[in-house]
Amino acid sequence: MRTRSYMVGLAFMSPALVVLIGFFFLPVVLTAVFAFTNMSTSTGISGGSYVVTGNLLTALKENGVPVEIADALSKASFVVDPEGIAKARDAGTDPAFLAEIEQQLGGRTFTDERLFERELKTLQHRPRSIRDLKLAVDQFELSILNSRFTSESAARQAIATFLPSAPADTVDQIVEASYTGWTWTTANFKQLFSTSDTWRIVLNTVFYVAVTLSFTVFVGLFLAVTTFYLPAGAASAFSMLWLLPRITPIVLYAVMWKWFTWEGGFLYTAADALGLPAFNYMKGSVPTAWTIVIMVNGFIGAAFAMILFSSALKAIPVQQLWASEVDGASRWQQIRYIILPHLRWPILFVTSYQTLSLLSSYQEIWLTTNGGPGRTTTVWALESFNTALNSYTGNLQYGLGAAMALILVIVGVSLSIIYLRLFRFDELLGRPKIEF
């Protein structure tokens, strides 16, 4: 009986579940999984294959594979086996000639093409033209170099037929090294924890979040409190103005900042006219770059904070304010003792919420300084994004990027769960009153 009403609930929920599983749950799982791989553009995303390349052989020689084995792998050899015969038949070689080859040379292997050719020329039914002979020879050629094996066993078998004498551990080493797909590894995390770059980016991120957050909260507070005291017309003009950065499309917003701060832009022209140092403030120096990054993000955040603070201020009973004025409180005392205590929860909320979104935001930085000059304004999220999806070198390191993102995901989920507790969101969960 209960199941019937459960079915109704789940039916209403199902479209959301499908989308959320697809675009939240799966991405989180994939991020976690691929953080432990070396996946990149060169390995591809689906499974790889086994290829022995010239470069690989050179590398193998340096890593202790006997020179003669490596050299042998790089050469072609000629094996007279049923497969070769079949291939030659398909290529149109005279069946009589083939029968003779099978009979005389069946099972033999030649490492030298000329030797094999010479043997063939001794046969009775050999073709007249050199071209036909070459064609027949080609069909028996077996080469490991640059041929692609889709599975490990195929690669092993090929090496085994080629070098029956090679020791097993050498074969293992070659097969493993020849794999072009991605493999499991913890190297991403080792790399992250050992590079000094990591710590610089962490410091950048902490600095960025802390300063932008302070900017957001203080400007938001200032705006909310001042507009609260202003006449309605002026207050609404300022709040409309400050909402513009929040609704403007990010591309336009970013380019407006470029226009504002670049060479030939507003600040540049103004500073030039006043005889102040004029340069591309967004890219020209580290302090100006940071200032701009913080303002670009801070203006958006301040609008959000202002809305929340303003609506909290409107909830203050106006009698309290009148009473305090009657009691002789100055406006500053009124703010200090009545307004700020009312804003405690909204401030805490904005701080928590913005911490999370700043930690993971990179769009604004990407479209303005893009982490520059140098890498001075690069934050963790931007670095992770650039590593995985936006590398200029063309080799996107999905694995390493995923590892960086995974750390953010873990931090983000932990923080959100803490916030849920902090703001007692579970109290919002009322029981459905209709029980059927």
Add this chain to the structure above:
Amino acid sequence: MQIVLKDFTKTFDGNTVIDRMNLTVEDGEMLALLGPSGCGKSTTLFAVCGIHRVNGGQILFGDRDVSNLPSQQRNVGVVFQNYALYPHMSVFENIAFPLTVRKDSKADVDRAVRDIAELTHISELLERRPGQLSGGQQQRVALARALVRKPDVLLLDEPLANLDAKLRLEMRSEIRRIQLETGITAILVTHDQVEAMSMCERIAIMKGGKIIQIDTPKDMYSNPRTSFVAGFLGNPPISFLKGRAEAGGFVLDDGSLRLPLPVASQIPDGTDLTVGIRPEHFGRAGDVPISGKVIFAETQGRENLYDVALPDGSVLRSVQPAQDDVRAGDSVSWKLESAAALVFAEDGRRL
């Protein structure tokens, strides 16, 4: 249609709110579930209409066990305290809604709506929106909507609570009239004893999830089973005197008052007793004289209401035809009808 609750039990999160309650509402009867807030009367109503699930026992409509049926299959009409009219629909659409969801033909719907609108006296309001109606009119629409598909049972959840005093009086008789005309079995949930007494054939008085007493209003008033029932019914309310049994009568703790009580002859002397005296049984006529001081006097036009403090501090209430001779502060010597006194044991049981 007869409604039977058999050992009905309801729990919320492991707390048993109603434990094995039994109740029968006869066919065509209007029964009041009366009690203070939190007594479980609304929970019972919600279980009958299929909003709450039953955790134990059965609910029967006639012979049909509806315990596990959802509301949609119970054929119950409900009038909610705030009427729950659909604000985006006209009155006509509101009343027609139960019929349109079961896909009645347009002509049938139209006829049924107009018939019920005539019964509830709202024929001229059909084109309006609920927001344009007064409280009493909304109430009538809610009734019409509940009745239009001829339900087996009509449930009324505090239907008069949101009305002002004058409308409340009018709707009281209107609801009763409509119930009698349709002959429908009805349950009225209310915390107002006047409503319960004036509208219903029988009253089930509830406290703490239990039915204390089921009776006709008259019997319930004159013959309450516990001091709670006696205290809950009657306006102005009954007053209680605390004392003990002595020599076949009742004496106040300080011995200042003695009432002869027939029931007291079987009670051992010294037993603690509570005596309830309704205000109409204390006044200028009676058999036991009582002196005291008027501490509160109030005129209600036709009647006057007095609180009289006895020497030991207990207070008796009196209601008398309006006169202008006694004021607060006066000392009076009035009389009490001892035969009408209600005697309760210490635990509230009537003796």
Add this chain to the structure above:
Amino acid sequence: MTRNYSNWPIILVLLLISAPIIVMYAFLLVDTVTTSPPGSAIPNGFTLSHWRFLIDPTATGDVWGPTLTTILFTASIVLIVLGVSSTAGYALSRLNMPFRRFFLGGILVMHAFPLVTLIIGVFLVLQFVGLYNTLTGVVLVKAGLMLPFGIWIMKGFYDTVPWEIEMAGVQDGASRFTVWRRLILPQVRPGLFALALFAAIDAWGEYMLPRILAPSADFEVLSIYLNTVSDPDSTTYNFNLFKSVGLFYTLPILALYAIFRDRLMNIFGGGTKG
């Protein structure tokens, strides 16, 4: 409020900290119809030539194609967000189901949780299901990322509808689906409208997802188009031209914002107030 204080000092300070916004937006408007001499920001002439891109595809390439794509993109996202949020929000607000607590907690975590972090995972998902480089893929992802917010907002709106309406509906014999569609949905229409506005503004401004998830697709939304125009290496590079395109792109949003400001304020703040 009593008028014991002069407002002018406050307004001056406010103007000062708002200066970057004022300057940027004022020049955004002015520069699209004026010319200014090199090395100066002060306009010295009126012109409509920056708007020639509207009729002349040689200026910046055809702008109407991307406009249509953006409208389609935005409309699909709004529809998906409204459809899915209005059912799921109802389920969370009103219906019995297993794991209800878990779902609501999950939605809240996702709501607070910054979604851009998942972009790498989303990229891989699209690769696997073959929606990489398609408009459908980007629409689904964008709508999906907005859902926790939308569901949360809609749940809040459903919570304000009296339970009695719902109870009256089931008493009247209607199924829960009918109750939802005919009785409850009309009550939350203002909420749906506000959510639609919000989703439209958000989708209209989206840049990153099409850029990353469909870098070489055969469609182009206005944000991408605008960014191409604004590329300093392009031959047609010109700030004023760019600003005109930008203003053209942003006008619908500004119009929506100007008309429906109050409803938007409600949702900007309301979505996070819980």
